[in-house]
Amino acid sequence: MDTEEKQTINKNIEKKDKEKENEKKINNISTLKSTNKNELNDLKEKLLNNQKKIHDIKLRHLAYIENIKKDSEIKIKNIKNIKKEEFFKKIIPIIDILEDTLSFAQKSNLDKESLVQGIQLILESLLKIIYKFGVKIEGKKNEAFNPKIHNVILTESSTEIQPDHVIQVTRKGFSFNNIIIRKASVIVSKI
Known part of the structure; x- marks a missing residue:
């Protein structure tokens, strides 16, 4: 074999080696692409899961805040009702005094028409005020x-x-928000 042939054979061998090497590289690239694609899909899935978790946490926090608001509103309403009830308990004896005075003035034979009318007006006004509060x-x-x-x-x-x-009702009873503040004192017919 002459040198030229040897060179040609060597070139062919080198060419085949390079082709094999290139083929290996292409295969490696394909494998890397596939691996990277799988890793990318895994990362996308993890990202979606984390986004869902974050969304769920946000929803839970919003619900928690909403519950706190509702609880606070209920507590405030209850406190207001308790204070109103205390107010009514203090004002009821005034109504009793006015009713007793009116009853006494009506029963006495004194000509005190203006006194009776004045007491009636005060009593009616006071009752209208507490009716407005419930x-x-x-x-x-x-x-x-x-x-x-x-x-x-x-x-x-x-x-x-x-x-x-x-x-007969001897003393009126009063209720507020379906809670009896004071029972009515009554005379009842026998059974």
Whole structure:
């Protein structure tokens, strides 16, 4: 073999070696691409999962804050109602005094019409004010006796009133937000 042939063979061998090497590199690149693609997909999935977790945490915090707001509103409403109830408990004795004074003035034979009218106006005004706050008067003549709102001070026989019904209210009862502030003192017909 001459030198030229040897060179040609060597060149062919080198060429084949380079082709093999290039093929290996291409295979390595393909493998790397595939691996990188898988890693990228894994990272995307992790990112989505983390974003969902963050979203869930935000929602939980918003719900927690909303619950705190609602609880605070309820507590504030309860405190307001307690304070109103305390106010009404203090004002009810004034109503009693006015009613007693009015009753006394009406029963006495003194000509005190202007006194009676004045007391009536004061009493009506006071009652209108507490009605606006939601206070209800409990205890009315002819209603069925109810131990939750009535306090029996006397029982009497009556031909006009049904048995176990109120004949007379001696002291009005009061309720606020369905809570009895004071029971009505009543005379009830015997059973």
